[in-house]
Structures are given as structure tokens and as C-alpha cells.
Amino acid sequence: MRLWDLFNTPPSIQDELLTLALMIKVLIMCACFQVLLKVPVPPLKQTLDTYLKCMQHLVKDEQFRKTKGIVEKFGAPGGVGETLQKKLLERRERTTNWVYDYWLEDMYLNNRLALPVNSSPVMVFPKQTFTDYKDALRFAARLVVGVLEYKTLIDARALPVDFARGQLAGTPLCMEQYYRVFGSYRYPGLKTDMLKVHMNCAALEHMIVMCKNQFFRLDVIANGQQLSEPEILSQLEKIVKMSENTKEWFPPVGVLTSDGRTEWTQAREELTKDPTNRESLALIESCLCVICLDESSRVELSDTNRALMLLHGAGPQQNGANRWYDKSMQFVVGMNGICGVVCEHSPFEGMVMVHCSETTTVTPPSSMAELPAPKRLLWKCNPHIQRLMTSSGDRLQRLVNNLDMDVFKFKVFGKDFIKKQKMSPDAFIQVALQLAFYKCTSKLVSTYESASIRRFQEGRVDNIRSATPEALAFVTMITDERRNFSDAEKLKRLRDAINAQTNYTIAAITGMAIDNHLLGLLRISKELKMEKPELFCDETYQTSNSFILSTSQVPTTVEMFCCYGPVVPNGYGVCYNPQPDHILFCVSSFWENTETSSTVFIKALNEGLLEIRDVCNTICFFKLKEKSTCFSYSSNIITL
Numbered sequence: 001m002r003l004w005d006l007f008n009t010p011p012s013i014q015d016e017l018l019t020l021a022l023m024i025k026v027l028i029m030c031a032c033f034q035v036l037l038k039v040p041v042p043p044l045k046q047t048l049d050t051y052l053k054c055m056q057h058l059v060k061d062e063q064f065r066k067t068k069g070i071v072e073k074f075g076a077p078g079g080v081g082e083t084l085q086k087k088l089l090e091r092r093e094r095t096t097n098w099v100y101d102y103w104l105e106d107m108y109l110n111n112r113l114a115l116p117v118n119s120s121p122v123m124v125f126p127k128q129t130f131t132d133y134k135d136a137l138r139f140a141a142r143l144v145v146g147v148l149e150y151k152t153l154i155d156a157r158a159l160p161v162d163f164a165r166g167q168l169a170g171t172p173l174c175m176e177q178y179y180r181v182f183g184s185y186r187y188p189g190l191k192t193d194m195l196k197v198h199m200n201c202a203a204l205e206h207m208i209v210m211c212k213n214q215f216f217r218l219d220v221i222a223n224g225q226q227l228s229e230p231e232i233l234s235q236l237e238k239i240v241k242m243s244e245n246t247k248e249w250f251p252p253v254g255v256l257t258s259d260g261r262t263e264w265t266q267a268r269e270e271l272t273k274d275p276t277n278r279e280s281l282a283l284i285e286s287c288l289c290v291i292c293l294d295e296s297s298r299v300e301l302s303d304t305n306r307a308l309m310l311l312h313g314a315g316p317q318q319n320g321a322n323r324w325y326d327k328s329m330q331f332v333v334g335m336n337g338i339c340g341v342v343c344e345h346s347p348f349e350g351m352v353m354v355h356c357s358e359t360t361t362v363t364p365p366s367s368m369a370e371l372p373a374p375k376r377l378l379w380k381c382n383p384h385i386q387r388l389m390t391s392s393g394d395r396l397q398r399l400v401n402n403l404d405m406d407v408f409k410f411k412v413f414g415k416d417f418i419k420k421q422k423m424s425p426d427a428f429i430q431v432a433l434q435l436a437f438y439k440c441t442s443k444l445v446s447t448y449e450s451a452s453i454r455r456f457q458e459g460r461v462d463n464i465r466s467a468t469p470e471a472l473a474f475v476t477m478i479t480d481e482r483r484n485f486s487d488a489e490k491l492k493r494l495r496d497a498i499n500a501q502t503n504y505t506i507a508a509i510t511g512m513a514i515d516n517h518l519l520g521l522l523r524i525s526k527e528l529k530m531e532k533p534e535l536f537c538d539e540t541y542q543t544s545n546s547f548i549l550s551t552s553q554v555p556t557t558v559e560m561f562c563c564y565g566p567v568v569p570n571g572y573g574v575c576y577n578p579q580p581d582h583i584l585f586c587v588s589s590f591w592e593n594t595e596t597s598s599t600v601f602i603k604a605l606n607e608g609l610l611e612i613r614d615v616c617n618t619i620c621f622f623k624l625k626e627k628s629t630c631f632s633y634s635s636n637i638i639t640l
């Protein structure tokens, strides 16, 4: 009995189905009492079988035969797998969340790539129309007030508990991530970074405002009182004035944080040799958040250009150095109306960023007092540090030049249409992404879709492996120009693909996916100082962890959207935001890779979505035929 059989519905009475049903029942019972369970450790055999099923069609036959042998040996009674599984179960007993640290290090802290584009997602606010820079500062002041109100809720631990929507709706979700929004800071390290979290951020009383690459300390509490909106506005106006004096400019130190993590660690070591720099760093590292007042740029304010400005600041010559990437929240207010948030991803997931962004952009007005001018942060940059800044700037510029990004609003239908087909909108979109990828490359690849595991204590995410065999069966059929398949066959394969995706989703959100589990087995073998198990040295394991397609649903309730870059040089990053009547896709790839193109992918995605819609419309056709109802049908529209 294997979990993967579940992906091939309809299953009869199977052990895994019973396990899953039991898991769901327990989750519902816990929901009634609002208690969160610990993340489970899935059964070893289930994970290994699922792993084989996930990879069989993604590697060559010969390689798969080799992998199968390795996996069987690993999972054999008395084998290495059993020992490691036992240790993982013990770890589960003694920790709140057995996978948390492993996952955090593997996903973020050990990654040496630069944070912009490669790691930090951004939230793009609706385009603002500012009449002048004062208007932009009024917006920034309102934003600061919104942040402070949000912080008040966090300090009081008064945020209402989130409840799951969509699949298995109604269960309460872990709120821990929200409490890391302002109090987190990611310190760079030579081999691994360190995430420091102040769980009590009530004591944090200043923000850092960046303007023209200069840093200013904005105290948000004066005489024991939180600053009002007019007071904040007045302070921001002083900052802008102070930043205009070019004689007092310091070099663009922020650019160092945009570099690879190891490079930034080395530069930081150099910086900290001087006490003035240490003082400035300490102020930045203990701030609530960073406010980046960006210069106008002469680009058209399209969705794509706004997304790019937030992802990398358009390089060191524009706003790319007006950032401090280690800080968890950077609110960007561009004088030309490009506004949004840049997030350091390690403390929390995209949904927390959405909640914070949506809440902080709505605030009421208030009164004012005269305050001392904000303090400018000072730096001492010797020629060596100056050279390091130039190198960091060059590497940032290369990243800017390399990012191929496109924001695409698919307007033909949205999630309402998909729900009417009695299909999960998320699964439908994932199948469409597989189809788009297949159209571009004639193959499927290891795919990552983030699945929230916030139903469990301190839960973050696991992976839904969307490149299912059922998806492959569907996309090969729909793109096959030599054979004619009946509408009924197309519909069946579409349903199979969507059911497989939905079932994997349910497994993942109930803690039964395979990626965290395999990572846990690998990490525990390291802790036991064992020789690395063959399973993790195998080529298939490397392939399975190279996420050429990295996807994530980040829905919003107001008109803003999230985007991020690809996670591998030859990959795509696809963030999507399903709305009732349209779906927004943000597709990214790298120009340096000749096999990828965001424009080509979007074209294929658009075609694929329409083709799947046409397959769905055959359901109406069959139903209407049964009822002998009159209708007319064109390839794009069905009219009753």
C-alpha cells in the first residue's frame, strides 16, 4: 500500500487513505479545541514509494533502475533508513517542530546566493500617482503609521488567528511567523547565515530611512509617545532635505548587502573593524524595518517594471544601493509611484507579507509636535571597502541585466470558472504550468509548489511535486499532433492530472509530503556522523532537488501582487495570484540561460490555459447533449 496510489484515484480501502482520513479527522478535532499538532514524520515506506513515483518519469530508465535499487536497499528491514527514521521520530518527540531548523538552514541560511532576485520575494503595491515628492512622503508617512499600528497588534499578540481556506478549510493555523515580521535580522556568515529573532519587538523604537543611499535613524517614539502621521511626515521631509547635501554623502554601503552572502560577510568583517561603522551597523540591525525613499526612474510604470524595481532596484546607479537586504521588511516608496515591500524570506512566508502589506496600507490621520531632526548614520570606508562596494555593485548590475521578468494578467477566466468545473483552481493552474513547460521544452522537470504546513506547530512549508505522471500523461496527449484523442479521453486525463495534484496537495498540507522528510533523514545521518547514505549521493536525488520550475500561489484581496526570481540558473520562478475573474502570473527566468524565456513561457501558458478551458467546455457539451439543450459553440466562447 503506497501513498502514491492515492494520486491515481479512485482508491479503494487502502492503508494510506485511512491514515490520511485519520489525520484529517484529528486536525478537525484539534480545530474544535484550537490546539496545533506537531508536524508528523511520514511512514518511511510511504515516502520512499512516493519518491520513486515522483521521479520515474523525470529521469532516464537506466538511471531510474539504479535509483530503485538504492531506494530499496535504503528502505529494507534493518537498513539505514530504519535507523534514521527511528532517530527522526525521537527528534519529533523532543522538539516543537522536528524539521524547522533543518529546513531553515537548507532553504535559506546555507544558500550563498545574493538575496535580491534569488531569495527575497517582493510585494508590488498598486501604482501610485504622486503630484510631487511631498505627496510621496505623505504616502510614506501613512505607511509608517500603518506599520506602527500593525506592530501594536503584534506586541499585544492580538492578531486574530488565521483559519485555513481552500482544501481542508476551517483548521486554525500557526501564527508564529507573524511575530517575526519586525524583530528579525539575517546576519551574513561565511558558510551559513544566522537568523536572529527578537520575539518581543515592543522594545524596538526606531526605523532606518534610506534616501539617496544615505541612512537615517527615525525614532518612532518621542517622549514616550508614538509619533503621529504629521510628525512622521515632518521627519521624512527633514531626511529628504539632509540627503540632498551632496557634501555630506557617504558611499553607498547598502550595496554590500546585495552581494553573495560570503562576499557580504567578508565586507562586513572589514566594516566592523571601525567603531563608527559598528555603531551604524548596530542601529540598522536593531531597527523595526527599513523605509527606502527611492529616486524617480524614467521607466514606464508597467506591472513588470514596478516588479523589477522592487526585485533589484535597477542596479547601483539607480535604487539598487538604497536597500539593506538583511532586514526582514523594507518598505519602498518611489517618488514616481513605484511602491511595495522587499522581504528577507527566512523568517516568514509570502502570506504573512501579504497580510502585513494589506493591513499597513490603510491608516487614519492625526496631529503633530516639533521634533529634533533624525540622525544620519556615519560610515568610515577605507579604499579597500570602497573597492568591495564597486565589486558588489558590478555583481548587482549583472543580476539586474540577467533577470528576464514578465507580469501577465490572464483575463479570459479566473478561479470562478474553474470552481464551476468542480476542480481545484490551484490544481488546475499547476496542470496549466506543466503544460506550458512541456510546450516549451517537450519534457517535465522537478517542480516545486509551496504548500503551507501552518496547520502544525511552527509549521512553514513543504513541497507539492506538481510534475506528476498524470500531468505528463495529460500534457503529452494534448500536445500530440499526430494522434487524435476523443474529448472523453482528454477530459479523463485532465481530471486524473487534477486529482493527482489535489491529492498531493492534501497530503502535503497534512504533513505527508516527501521533501521535508527526505531532508530530515539526510540531516539526521549527518548528525550521527554516518557516511552519507547512497540515496542522497544518487544523481536522481540531485535532479529531484533542482527545481527548474519553482512555483507558488500568493493570493491577495487588494490590488497588489507578489513576485520572485528563479531558484536555479536554468529555471523559471512563477508566482500566481488567482482572482475570481482573472489570474495574475509573474514569470521570471535568466537571460543568460538560452533555454529559458519568460515571454515564450507566458505565450505557452496562455495557449495552455485556453486549451484546458476548451477541454472543460466539452463537459458542458456532454451535459447539454444529455439534456438535449440548444447551444452554440465556438473555440473560445460557449453561448447558451
Ligand code: COA
Pocket: 165, 166, 167, 349, 350, 351, 418, 419, 420, 421, 422, 423, 424, 425, 426, 427, 450, 451, 452, 453, 461, 505, 509, 552, 553, 554
Ligand atoms: N470544486 C469547486 N471548488 C473547489 C474545488 C472543487 N473541486 N476545490 C477547491 N475549490 C475551491 C476551494 O473551496 C476554495 O474556495 P474559496 O476561494 O472560497 O476559499 C478555492 O477553490 C481555492 O482552493 P484551491 O484552489 O484548491 O487551493 P487552496 O486555496 O486550497 O490552496 C495551496 C492550495 C497549496 C496553494 C494552499 O494550501 C497553500 O499551501 N498555500 C500557501 C502557499 C504559500 O505558502 N505561498 C507562499 C510561499 S512564499
